[in-house]
Amino acid sequence: MGKRSVLFGVVGALAAVSAASAGGSATPGVTAKQILIGGTTPLSGPASAYAAVAKGADAYFKYVNDHGGVFGRSIKYKYVDDAYDPSQTIQKVRDLVQNDKVFAIYNTLGTEQNLAVRSYLNQLKVPQLLVASGASTWGSDYKKYPWTIGYQPSYKGEATLYGRYIAKAKPRARIGVLYQNDDYGKELVAGLQRGLGKKAKLIVSKQGYDVTDTDVKSQIARLKSKRANTLMVFATPKFAIQSYSSARVLGWHPLVFVNVVASASNTMTIASLASSKRQTEGSISLAFLKDPINPRWTNDKAVKLFRTILKKYNGGEGLTDYYNIYGMSSAFTLVDALKHAGKSPTRAGIMRAVTHLNEQNNPFVLPGIVVRTTSTDHFPIAQARLQRYHNGHWVYFGPLVRVG
Amino acid sequence: MSRVVRIAAGLVAAAAAVALVLVLPHWLSDARAAEFARAGCFFIAILGLNLLTGYTGQISLGHGALMAVGAYTTAILTANHGFRDLWTIPLAGLVAMGAGFLLGLPARRLSGLYLALATFAFAVAMPALLKRFSGLTGGSQGINLFDKALTRSTGALGPVHVLGRTVATNDFLYYLTWGTGLVLAAAAWVLVRGRVGRAFRAVRDSEVAAASSGINTGFYKMLAFGISGFYAGVGGSLFVLVSNWFVSPTTFAFDKSLLLVVGGVVGGLGSLAGMALGALFIQFVPSWAGNVSNAPGAPSVFFGAAIVLVMILLPSGLGGVLRKLTEPLTTRL
Numbered sequence: 001m002g003k004r005s006v007l008f009g010v011v012g013a014l015a016a017v018s019a020a021s022a023g024g025s026a027t028p029g030v031t032a033k034q035i036l037i038g039g040t041t042p043l044s045g046p047a048s049a050y051a052a053v054a055k056g057a058d059a060y061f062k063y064v065n066d067h068g069g070v071f072g073r074s075i076k077y078k079y080v081d082d083a084y085d086p087s088q089t090i091q092k093v094r095d096l097v098q099n100d101k102v103f104a105i106y107n108t109l110g111t112e113q114n115l116a117v118r119s120y121l122n123q124l125k126v127p128q129l130l131v132a133s134g135a136s137t138w139g140s141d142y143k144k145y146p147w148t149i150g151y152q153p154s155y156k157g158e159a160t161l162y163g164r165y166i167a168k169a170k171p172r173a174r175i176g177v178l179y180q181n182d183d184y185g186k187e188l189v190a191g192l193q194r195g196l197g198k199k200a201k202l203i204v205s206k207q208g209y210d211v212t213d214t215d216v217k218s219q220i221a222r223l224k225s226k227r228a229n230t231l232m233v234f235a236t237p238k239f240a241i242q243s244y245s246s247a248r249v250l251g252w253h254p255l256v257f258v259n260v261v262a263s264a265s266n267t268m269t270i271a272s273l274a275s276s277k278r279q280t281e282g283s284i285s286l287a288f289l290k291d292p293i294n295p296r297w298t299n300d301k302a303v304k305l306f307r308t309i310l311k312k313y314n315g316g317e318g319l320t321d322y323y324n325i326y327g328m329s330s331a332f333t334l335v336d337a338l339k340h341a342g343k344s345p346t347r348a349g350i351m352r353a354v355t356h357l358n359e360q361n362n363p364f365v366l367p368g369i370v371v372r373t374t375s376t377d378h379f380p381i382a383q384a385r386l387q388r389y390h391n392g393h394w395v396y397f398g399p400l401v402r403v404g
Numbered sequence: 405m406s407r408v409v410r411i412a413a414g415l416v417a418a419a420a421a422v423a424l425v426l427v428l429p430h431w432l433s434d435a436r437a438a439e440f441a442r443a444g445c446f447f448i449a450i451l452g453l454n455l456l457t458g459y460t461g462q463i464s465l466g467h468g469a470l471m472a473v474g475a476y477t478t479a480i481l482t483a484n485h486g487f488r489d490l491w492t493i494p495l496a497g498l499v500a501m502g503a504g505f506l507l508g509l510p511a512r513r514l515s516g517l518y519l520a521l522a523t524f525a526f527a528v529a530m531p532a533l534l535k536r537f538s539g540l541t542g543g544s545q546g547i548n549l550f551d552k553a554l555t556r557s558t559g560a561l562g563p564v565h566v567l568g569r570t571v572a573t574n575d576f577l578y579y580l581t582w583g584t585g586l587v588l589a590a591a592a593w594v595l596v597r598g599r600v601g602r603a604f605r606a607v608r609d610s611e612v613a614a615a616s617s618g619i620n621t622g623f624y625k626m627l628a629f630g631i632s633g634f635y636a637g638v639g640g641s642l643f644v645l646v647s648n649w650f651v652s653p654t655t656f657a658f659d660k661s662l663l664l665v666v667g668g669v670v671g672g673l674g675s676l677a678g679m680a681l682g683a684l685f686i687q688f689v690p691s692w693a694g695n696v697s698n699a700p701g702a703p704s705v706f707f708g709a710a711i712v713l714v715m716i717l718l719p720s721g722l723g724g725v726l727r728k729l730t731e732p733l734t735t736r737l
Contacts, residue, residue: 087655090550090648091438094573098562099434112545116650119554123561182545210535210544212654 027346029103035070035338035345037129038078038096039108045083046211049237049267050109052318053132054079056327057107059313061335070338077331078102084109084211086116093117097126104129104350107330111135111184114148122147127347129337129354130330130380134158134261135187139379142355147347149354149373151330151380155184155259156191157403158286158384159234162257163195165284165386166202166230174204176228176254178219178243180235181208188234188259204228209239220246224254233258237267241274248275256283260384264322265293268389283389286403287396288381289329289365293320294393302363329364333357333371333380354380368400379404417677417730418590425582429575437574438646443687444581445471445643450667450679451585451592452635457665458673459596460628461608462511466523467636468660469530470507474500474637475644475651479547480540488556489549489645493584496641497634504633508626515611527661531653546652549644557649581642588635589676595631596676604628670714671723678723685714685722 029036041054058077065074078100082088089108096102097120104127108114111133121128122145130151131138138150166173177192179185185208193200205226207219216239223231224247231254233243240262247254258268263285272280290297297303306328307319318324333354338345340353357380359371369383384403387394429437453467474496481487481495510522534541541547549557558564559573566576595601603624606614615621644651663686671682693706718725 086548087648087650087652090548090650094648095434116548116551119551120560123554181543212544 027103027344028101030073030345033073034076035073036076036078036100036102037104037106037334038080038093038100038102039106040082040089040092040113041079041107041109041132042084043079043081045085046238047084047110047236049264050084050132050261050323052321052323053109053327053330054107055314055318056310056321056324057331057334058327059309059324060328060331062313063309064331064335070335071343075335075338077106079107082110082113084113086110086112089113089116090120093120097121097124102126103345104347106130106334107132107327109133111187112182114138115183118145118148125347127350127354129350130334132326132330133184135183136379139377142378147351149351149378149380151333152326153260153286153288153381153384153403154191154379155187156194157382158260159188159191159232160195161286161384161386161401161403162232162284163192163197163199165195166257167196167199170230170255171199171202173202173230173255174226174228175202175230175232176204176223176226177206177232178216178223178235178239179206179208179232180239181210185234188232192232192234209235211236215239215246216242217246217249220252221250224250224252228254230255230257232256233262235259235262237262237264240267241271244271244275244279248279253279256280258283258285260286260288263394265291265394266321268394269293269392272392277392280389281391285387285389285394286384287366287387287394288369288384289322289325291322291394292325305363325364329362332362332364333359336362336371366400413730414593418586421677421680422586425579425586429578432575432578434572434574437572437578439687439691441574441577441581441646442643443683444578444585445639445646446664446667446686447585447639447680447683448581448588448642449636449639449664450671450682451588451676452632452639453664453668454671454673454676454679455592455596455604455635456628456632457668458675459601459608460604460625462508462625462628463516463520463665464507464523464629464632465520465661465665466507466526467632467664468656468658468662469527470500470503470633470636471640471643471660471664472530472534472653472656473503473633474640475656476534476541476547477637478641478644479549479651482549482556483547483552486556488558489553489649490558490580493638493641497638500637500640501630501634504636505626505630507633508629511625511629512622524658524661527658531657534653534656542652544653546650546655549649553649558645560649577642577646581646584638584642585680588638589679592635593676600624600627666711670711670721672718672721672726675721675723675727677726678721681722681726 042048043051061075061077080092082092106129109132114131114133128148134152134155136154136156179189205223207222209216209219233240240258290303292303310319336359337353341349355373357371357373362371371380373380382403383400385396385400386398387396449471456462456464477496477499478492481492482489511519535544554560559576563570563572564576603619606619607621607624611621667682667686670685672678689710690707693703696706
């Protein structure tokens with residue numbers, strides 16, 4: 001016991017010294033040398049394709065750290081696996097907050113997963129930053145949950161755009177909807193109905209699947225049997241790929257709208273291989289980031305930087321992965337906010353910074369997009385372009401539009 | 405005289421068990437304490453299964469579903485009716501007891517494998533039922549008390565203050581589950597030594613003989629199902645707390661029911677102390693099997709092999725070994 005108390009004394013003294021050198025700030029996770037942030041991501045499980053969202057961000061932080069960090073502090077991003085299971089998210093986030101004492105939770109992936117810990121983080125006043133989910137609640141419920149903010153365009157706004165497009169361009173469509181049976185999928189369905197407006201009766205069938213299901217064969221067969229000619233895929237990547245291959249097996253060739261978090265080029269490439277080129281040709285989706293395999297961006301400065309960073313800090317993996325560039329874009333915004341939070345960042349300070357963004361220079365988003373928030377607008381990215389899949393690539397059509 | 409000695413030995417064993425449960429967290433990390441707390445929930449459910457299968461001879465492959473009834477009782481009462489999570493634990497036991505009586509109805513007519521199949525159907529149907537009544541149960545997303553009733557979830561926001569002491573959340577959950585488990589084990593011990601226990605054993609050994617000595621076999625079978633359901637309900641209720649105050653239909657897929665039977669058999673049905681070992685077995689061996697190799701399917705093979713090994717080497721289960729080890733002691737006394 002004597003040994004122990006000596007040890008505690010030493011640790012305590014060290015902690016006191018480091019706190020003093022940090023300018024007397026007692027902000028958890030912030031020392032003179034480092035800012036510790038944490039988050040969960042599905043490194044395994046049904047949505048493991050999204051692991052690159054954390055890896056891309058981590059690679060970008062390492063790049064920033066090697067270039068001086070933020071006010072001399074390096075950013076340490078501890079991301080842990082939750083297998084896309086909200087129960088595990090709770091456990092891991094509690095661990096990050098209570099035992100690792102992180103400054104903030106950042107970039108945690110998934111709608112259900114973030115909903116699961118939102119009350120907790122707000123109760124303890126721990127920032128829940130740049131949530132990797134497009135549920136509109138992150139941006140619209142900031143009065144109730146002032147410590148939470150999202151990042152990407154809202155799912156509701158996204159699906160509204162598809163609805164409007166169909167109402168205008170395909171007024172005779174027979175729409176079949178495949179959706180993930182949770183808050184994420186349901187929000188997309190609601191957005192579609194809003195966008196269709198009076199034409200909402202064009203929807204002939206809606207089929208939900210659970211994320212724990214093994215496949216979506218029966219849902220796709222039911223949609224086909226309702227003689228739908230337009231298929232909305234509101235899913236996560238694994239199930240989006242299955243939708244294409246199941247439709248092909250049934251000899252069904254609808255026009256496919258695939259939502260943005262399942263339409264990354266790398267996912268579409270796999271979908272084409274799993275079905276056929278004909279099956280994916282003409283699919284429609286939305287874009288707000290530069291797609292690393294789009295030939296249009298091959299010589300773009302930001303995409304070149306993206307490749308350099310991945311080669312140096314991610315073992316050269318994920319050079320074609322859209323989710324890596326998502327992670328980098330998000331990390332860029334966090335670094336930007338940390339700079340605005342000042343030399344002695346506090347939790348309240350970082351919240352002020354992320355709710356007053358005006359980022360015209362984020363290199364990873366499409367040209368023209370401004371990552372912007374105000375005290376009453378908590379949607380950082382709210383612009384995007386429609387795109388169509390053609391010859392193995394996404395091709396933009398139409399102008400930059402507001403997603404809301 | 406020997407009866408007094410046996411009871412004394414039992415008390416000593418019980419005191420040792422209590423002492424062990426009390427001091428164990430000192431050597432456990434936070435994460436390990438959480439795993440032991442989960443094992444505590446299994447312990448309680450297996451105690452119930454043991455009363456039913458070990459003492460009354462009725463096979464149930466549906467105990468995971470009874471746990472689900474207890475778990476959802478806790479989740480619904482806490483999320484929607486303003487209860488504090490701890491107060492719902494006995495209520496969850498009572499609701500699951502009701503479900504246990506109902507599950508016992510077919511036992512009046514069916515026996516052996518046919519009864520096993522009927523209860524198995526209950527286990528298989530449970531996740532689908534939970535999804536069907538989504539207004540009450542939250543459907544496939546389940547119920548998240550950590551979000552919906554954070555301040556009524558004990559320990560969710562940080563350490564728990566008990567009797568002037570501060571206890572880390574996972575240590576608290578560990579004490580809660582194993583404390584409850586020991587109390588219920590003592591209750592089971594008293595029960596099986598009394599009139600009801602004798603009737604249970606009579607039904608197990610021969611229904612015809614039991615009926616001819618005036619035992620209402622149908623009643624005692626249902627009673628066994630009901631009491632067993634109470635235990636499963638309490639275990640399920642606590643399982644919500646140790647699963648981060650979260651429950652969904654996949655928490656109680658039918659494999660949980662089979663796992664409980666494995667725990668009971670490995671622990672040695674008919675032995676109360678063995679049940680704790682059975683619970684630890686089903687909590688830790690599957691994750692140990694996952695560490696040996698994570699090739700597709702490999703963990704299940706290792707887990708299966710471990711069960712087979714236990715059954716070959718220790719046909720009376722881990723509890724049987726315990727008894728053999730302690731028997732010379734108690735007889736010499």
